Amino acid sequence: MYLKVHRIPGAGEVVAACDAELMDATLIHGDVEICITGGFYGTERAGEEDVRGALAGAENANIIGRRVVALAVAMGLVAENECIMIGDVPHAQIFRI
Template sequence: MMYLKVHHIPGAGEVVAACDSELLGVTLMHGDVEVCITGGFYGTERATEEEVGRALADATNANIIGKRVVAIAIALGLVSEDDCVMIGDIPHAQVFGI
């Protein structure tokens, strides 16, 4: 399972935020930067792979983290592995102007 939240930004479209379920509430370190995976941004409603895929396909922008979520975006052709920043062994990607 995953978590999904769609942020509606006036004048800018949507930002789809999605993360693998086991990452919610976790703080990862990337160099000196902390990456906090919070329900406020990534949502607190569980979503299926199909729901995440539909949201990403319809998105203007996306912020995704986790192996399963990123695999969906790769399968949809939205990102490649080279587009991801690895935080430890966790892939993270931001996609603009989908």
């Protein structure tokens, strides 16, 4: 997995995580197109515990990929039926208000 925490002054942070095999891929489903890049999702690989720790404290998260979404589901952060599918890849955004 890849992981990047975006810290936005005055607005908190956004955790971005994706499955490793999706890096540099472009997913298309109908009118939706998502480019998965290191600029947003990070350039360093992260282990499951690193991703789990970042998601546990995240105010907001943007996650894509079977493994990272399954991890968030197992943590109770998102329900499977709340995820959207882009092709055959699950994607979720998590917001804590």
